[in-house]
Amino acid sequence: MKIWQKIIDWIYPEQPYCYYCGQDYFRSEVKHLCDNCLSGFKFNESFCTKCGRELLTNGEELCADCQADKYYFKMARSCFIYQGTARQLLLRMKYLDQPELAEPIGDLLYVYFCENYNNLSIDYIMPVPLHVERLSMRGYNQSLLLAEILAKKTGIKLVNDLLFRDKNTLPLFSLSKEARQSELDGVFRMSMHKNYQMYDNTNILIVDDIYTTGSTVNEVSKVLQANINDLSIYILTPATVSLIAN
Numbered sequence: 001m002k003i004w005q006k007i008i009d010w011i012y013p014e015q016p017y018c019y020y021c022g023q024d025y026f027r028s029e030v031k032h033l034c035d036n037c038l039s040g041f042k043f044n045e046s047f048c049t050k051c052g053r054e055l056l057t058n059g060e061e062l063c064a065d066c067q068a069d070k071y072y073f074k075m076a077r078s079c080f081i082y083q084g085t086a087r088q089l090l091l092r093m094k095y096l097d098q099p100e101l102a103e104p105i106g107d108l109l110y111v112y113f114c115e116n117y118n119n120l121s122i123d124y125i126m127p128v129p130l131h132v133e134r135l136s137m138r139g140y141n142q143s144l145l146l147a148e149i150l151a152k153k154t155g156i157k158l159v160n161d162l163l164f165r166d167k168n169t170l171p172l173f174s175l176s177k178e179a180r181q182s183e184l185d186g187v188f189r190m191s192m193h194k195n196y197q198m199y200d201n202t203n204i205l206i207v208d209d210i211y212t213t214g215s216t217v218n219e220v221s222k223v224l225q226a227n228i229n230d231l232s233i234y235i236l237t238p239a240t241v242s243l244i245a246n
């Protein structure tokens, strides 16, 4: 960059703008997300202690699924509820070719991580893999974008070549529990080129965009647990669903 350009940038710094609504702002809690748009988020403040989905009571209760099911991860948490502005923002990031929206979402994930996961000694951060066909259609894996931001901000190592996705799945939330499980059978496969022993006795944080039924992250966890010894798995997603009836 030429010295004159640097001086001009210093005199006239770029006005920050909101990646969601496009408006300029002078100050905001989250970079690239204005306070007005942020006020449309509902943060997840009372949740199931295992899966992190919103419940009416906080701190002690398990949701019905977590009372009945076996999970291969220790706990899942999500920053906000998948509704309103937050839902629109995640949909745009995933389906409307707006990967830049991962930046403000990644910042929110980082704040949440610092408050909730910092004491867990996480060794690796891993995104849920995307199938290669979907990756070439979309051009990016939204979970990887979020995992990259979190890894960079925390200084924790990112792992993106341990697990592969061999098949695309139908939208899982519309299926019964049995149908979800059969849809997920054999979807994920460990890399043949990795030395898994280096992951023995470690804590891995899996990052995805939304926690709905938990079936996908549980399947990822199952495959990892089958191949790695003494592994503790934690899940973090920006958004989750609410189990409170409206």
Ligand SMILES: [Zn+2]
Residues within 6 Å of the ligand: 018, 019, 020, 021, 022, 023, 033, 034, 035, 036, 037, 038
């Ligand atoms: Zn905005």
Ligand SMILES: [Zn+2]
Residues within 6 Å of the ligand: 048, 049, 050, 051, 052, 053, 062, 063, 064, 065, 066
């Ligand atoms: Zn639960």
